[in-house]
Amino acid sequence: xxxxxxxxxxxxxxxxxxxxxxxxxxxxxxxxxxxxxxxxxxxxxxxxxxxxxxxxxxxxxxxxxxxxxxxxxxxxxxxxxxxxxxxxxxxxxxxxxxxxxxxxxxxxxxxxxxxxxxxxxxxxxxxxxxxxxxxxxxxxxxxxxxxxxxxxxxxxxxxxxxxxxxxxxxxxxxxxxxxxxxxxxxxxxxxxxxxxxxxxxxxxxxxxxxxxxxxxxxxxxxxxxxxxxxxxxxxxxxxxxx
Amino acid sequence: xxxxxxxxxxxxxxxxxxxxxxxxxxxxxxxxxxxxxxxxxxxxxxxxxxxxxxxxxxxxxxxxxxxxxxxxxxxxxxxxxxxxxxxxxxxxxxxxxxxxxxxxxxxxxxxxxxxxxxxxxxxxxxxxxxxxxxxxxxxxxxxxxxxxxxxxxxxxxxxxxxxxxxxxxxxxxxxxxxxxxxxxxxxxxxxxxxxxxxxxxxxxxxxxxxxxxxxxxxxxx
Numbered sequence: 402x403x404x405x406x407x408x409x410x411x412x413x414x415x416x417x418x419x420x421x422x423x424x425x426x427x428x429x430x431x432x433x434x435x436x437x438x439x440x441x442x443x444x445x446x447x448x449x450x451x452x453x454x455x456x457x458x459x460x461x462x463x464x465x466x467x468x469x470x471x472x473x474x475x476x477x478x479x480x481x482x483x484x485x486x487x488x489x490x491x492x493x494x495x496x497x498x499x500x501x502x503x504x505x506x507x508x509x510x511x512x513x514x515x516x517x518x519x520x521x522x523x524x525x526x527x528x529x530x531x532x533x534x535x536x537x538x539x540x541x542x543x544x545x546x547x548x549x550x551x552x553x554x555x556x557x558x559x560x561x562x563x564x565x566x567x568x569x570x571x572x573x574x575x576x577x578x579x580x581x582x583x584x585x586x587x588x589x590x591x592x593x594x595x596x597x598x599x600x601x602x603x604x605x606x607x608x609x610x611x612x613x614x615x616x617x618x619x620x621x622x623x624x625x626x627x628x629x630x631x632x633x634x635x636x637x638x639x640x641x642x643x
Numbered sequence: 644x645x646x647x648x649x650x651x652x653x654x655x656x657x658x659x660x661x662x663x664x665x666x667x668x669x670x671x672x673x674x675x676x677x678x679x680x681x682x683x684x685x686x687x688x689x690x691x692x693x694x695x696x697x698x699x700x701x702x703x704x705x706x707x708x709x710x711x712x713x714x715x716x717x718x719x720x721x722x723x724x725x726x727x728x729x730x731x732x733x734x735x736x737x738x739x740x741x742x743x744x745x746x747x748x749x750x751x752x753x754x755x756x757x758x759x760x761x762x763x764x765x766x767x768x769x770x771x772x773x774x775x776x777x778x779x780x781x782x783x784x785x786x787x788x789x790x791x792x793x794x795x796x797x798x799x800x801x802x803x804x805x806x807x808x809x810x811x812x813x814x815x816x817x818x819x820x821x822x823x824x825x826x827x828x829x830x831x832x833x834x835x836x837x838x839x840x841x842x843x844x845x846x847x848x849x850x851x852x853x854x855x856x857x858x859x860x861x862x863x864x
Contacts (some may be wrong), residue, residue: 484857532814539811546807550710550798559861560794562806563854567790570846 411490413630421475421621434613441606458516460606464614465509466534470572472502472618473537476544477569480562490626492558493633496548497526497625501618503541510534530586533575534561542570565614646731647739654743664712665747672705676759687764694763695773695824699817701754702777703784707809709748710788713740713800714859718796722749724863737855741789751783759792772827778821783816786844786851793858813832815843826828 436447442460449456478499482491513526513531525531548554599607660667679697680690705782717723756777760770791809795801821838 430673438652481652516782536811541803541808543808543811547794547798550800550804552799554796560858563858563861564788566843567812567850567854570850607682 411488413490413493416490417627417630420627424620424623427616427623431613431616431620434609434616438606438609442610446606447602452520455516455519456603458512459603460610462509462512462516463607464611465505465512466548466616467611468542469502469505469541470575470613471563472498472505473481473540473572475570476502476565480565483558483562484566491508492555492562492623493629494626495544495558495561496629497622499541499544499548499561501621501625503538503545503620505614506534506538506541510538528586530575532612533571536571537575540564540571544568554633646729647735647852649836650726650736650739651743651746654740655746658743658747664709664737665751666708668705669747669751669755671708671758672681672701672755675704677700677762680763683856686805688700688846691764691769694760694765695769696796696819697721697763698756698759698773699777699780699820702756702781703810703817705752706788707747707806708780709794710809711805713744713789713792714796714862715801718862723859724813725797727863733856733859734852737789737793737859739787741851741855742787745782745785749785750778753786758792769824769827772789772824772833776823776837776840779837779844780820783840784848786847787816790851790855790858793855793862796858796862816840 434438438460443457446457446460448454474497479488479491479495479498482488483495510531514533518524544561544564547564548557551557551560660757679693683689683693714723717726727733728784729736731739753774756774759771760773764771788805790808790812791805794808795805798804819836819839823833823840826833
């Protein structure tokens with residue numbers, strides 16, 4: 402077997418046993434990471450010498466941006482797994498990922514807007530980074546709407562998978578928009594080849610918050626996938642009349 | 644190739660015999676664009692400034708309006724299943740239908756745009772650039788729209804959903820299309836914007852036929 406890991410969880414019952422075992426631990430870890438991350442970000446981290454206390458918005462804003470983009474990459478990967486291997490769980494998981502990714506994108510947009518008001522003097526600028534992030538949010542909405550637009554939910558799954566794969570071209574545009582175009586939005590300062598350009602007192606809370614967002618993403622996706630499995634069972638039961 | 648052209652010819656003949664369908668799209672384009680002078684006021688310098696964006700957005704909406712019938716009729720009467728069984732690859736079938744769609748809507752929209760440009764007080768050079776950018780950008784819209792139409796085939800509330808899917812993907816066409824006219828006004832070279840429009844068209848030409856064929860196969864399965 403070439404890829405045992407992706408086929409291991411293809412069986413929904415096996416997935417449910419797996420997720421039932423790790424969900425409580427993951428939930429506790431998520432709560433712990435959020436508590437410590439928010440404590441460090443809001444109380445421990447020093448205020449910025451230029452931005453003052455508003456720099457704390459970054460700890461909410463930046464991880465949401467990172468993981469909403471990563472969640473879209475995951476969505477595209479799940480779409481490929483569904484179309485190529487007809488992986489039965491990929492469709493259910495894609496349905497679980499999309500609303501969480503959309504919520505993260507929205508958190509990123511709204512918190513960025515709150516940050517832009519005191520820093521740039523405006524709620525919104527139509528520059529490349531903000532616009533491409535807004536497009537990512539719309540791509541998520543399109544995915545959610547398309548996957549639910551058919552009476553046959555499997556048809557919706559596969560149509561949404563094609564859309565996710567086409568929409569993935571937007572990801573590099575978001576990532577590199579701040580380098581390609583000179584805009585109000587600051588260029589990347591953590592993900593750089595020569596190391597992050599951020600002091601450890603800021604970087605550590607940021608990374609803890611990033612871990613917290615990731616843990617929440619995984620927790621919600623596993624939980625929602627389980628719910629989706631249950632919903633499909635009910636659908637089948639209703640169809641077969643048992 | 645002859646099969647490809649035969650399919651394009653068939654779609655053109657169908658459109659020719661129902662000229663109302665294409666005319667409604669063009670009428671929408673003119674109407675939507677002519678609402679803006681009523682909305683923002685008739686000052687020509689304001690209108691000339693917003694004209695490229697207004698005409699491009701109106702063309703984008705007009706194209707969206709025409710797209711939901713692209714595969715729907717063939718899907719409803721079973722022709723699409725026959726096309727899927729035909730020796731012509733489904734990728735080329737989809738491409739042929741998009742080509743026909745461009746000839747029936749994209750091309751007339753671009754041809755009509757100079758007249759609207761005059762109404763908005765654009766100068767000759769801007770009108771020429773705008774028309775050229777619409778000519779180069781509209782095929783991308785037909786291809787992206789074809790993908791949206793294929794994906795939403797058989798969906799509930801298809802029309803609004805189609806716009807939600809296609810408009811985010813079509814944003815680069817809008818940006819570079821309007822950017823070409825703005826660059827001309829600003830005295831910069833317009834070539835970069837046309838190059839980007841062409842690159843976008845090349846990219847969509849390479850990607851969307853496969854995605855359309857995948858979506859159509861799901862629909863007729």
